Amino acid sequence: MRALFAALLTTLLVGCAALDSVPPTAVHQPMSARPTQRAQMAPANGAIFQANATRPLFEDRRARLVGDTITINLVENTSAQKASNASAGRDSSISGGINTVNKLPFKNLAGLSLDAGTSNSFDGSGAAAANNLFNGTITVTVVEVYPNGNMLVSGEKQIAINQGDEFIRFSGVVNPTYVTTSNTVQSTQVADARMEYKGSGYIADSQVMGWLQRFFIALLPI
Numbered sequence: 001m002r003a004l005f006a007a008l009l010t011t012l013l014v015g016c017a018a019l020d021s022v023p024p025t026a027v028h029q030p031m032s033a034r035p036t037q038r039a040q041m042a043p044a045n046g047a048i049f050q051a052n053a054t055r056p057l058f059e060d061r062r063a064r065l066v067g068d069t070i071t072i073n074l075v076e077n078t079s080a081q082k083a084s085n086a087s088a089g090r091d092s093s094i095s096g097g098i099n100t101v102n103k104l105p106f107k108n109l110a111g112l113s114l115d116a117g118t119s120n121s122f123d124g125s126g127a128a129a130a131n132n133l134f135n136g137t138i139t140v141t142v143v144e145v146y147p148n149g150n151m152l153v154s155g156e157k158q159i160a161i162n163q164g165d166e167f168i169r170f171s172g173v174v175n176p177t178y179v180t181t182s183n184t185v186q187s188t189q190v191a192d193a194r195m196e197y198k199g200s201g202y203i204a205d206s207q208v209m210g211w212l213q214r215f216f217i218a219l220l221p222i
Contacts, residue, residue, distance in 0.1 A: 023198040027171035028154045033143040035067025062179045063151065068142045070153055071184040072170055074195065076134035083127045093117035134187075134195065138170050150175055150191075169196040 063070040095115045140155030154171035172190035179185050187193060209217075 023167060023200055025156075025167075025169055025196060025198075027156075027169045027194045027196060028143070028152060028192075030143055031154050031156050031169075032141045033066050035065060060181060062176070062181070062183050063142050063153075064145070064149075064176055066142050066145055069139050069183075070142065070151075070174065070179065071137055071139045071182075072153070072155075072187055072190065073184055074134050074136045074138065074170070074187045076132060076187055076195070078132045079130070081127075081129045084125065086124045087122065089121040091117075091119050134197070136168065138168055140170055146173075153190075165200045167196065167198045167200070169198075170194070 093115075094117070096113070138155060138157050140153040142151045143154050144152040146152065151174045152171070153174055155169070157168040159166040159168070170187070170193070172187075172193035174185055174190055178189040187195070
């Protein structure tokens with residue numbers, strides 16, 4: 001009896017912990033990366049020119065190294081629509097009869113007539129539509145630089161609203177030529193883009209079907 005009570009208590013504790021857990025994600029990991037430490041700091045060797053803090057004259061502030069940040073403008077607006085129709089039909093008929101039977105057995109069949117017909121038809125139609133609108137901004141971190149110069153970026157924005165948390169996540173591969181002078185890039189120009197908008201808390205949990213109900217739906221699909 002004690003073992004059963006302990007098992008039930010453990011299940012309840014795990015369930016309570018799951019309510020406050022962070023929702024899973026499918027974006028590229030890690031979410032952030034720190035820049036590598038410089039091997040050696042150059043000494044201060046001038047009154048105006050400082051070798052340890054210099055930056056090339058024609059170099060801008062656009063992201064290009066691991067640890068740099070870049071702002072993504074989320075401008076996703078997709079729409080899809082599909083419709084199909086199909087129809088088929090078939091009709092057939094047959095008729096026959098026996099007018100007269102003379103000097104033959106089964107003369108009682110004289111005057112017999114036969115009519116038969118079949119009809120078959122099929123009509124089918126289907127339609128599907130989907131719309132997606134996602135606008136906003138999120139600043140992400142360069143987590144990896146590929147040999148060709150493309151940057152793998154990933155980041156998360158967490159917003160706590162009253163009794164729940166909202167998570168906005170984004171990751172993808174950015175071509176540095178698409179980055180503007182203000183260090184921004186459109187989400188439509190990001191390859192392998194993965195974006196999420198999820199929530200946690202009892203409000204978000206109330207919109208999820210319970211595990212027991214999902215169990216019965218899997219066993220009784222009708």
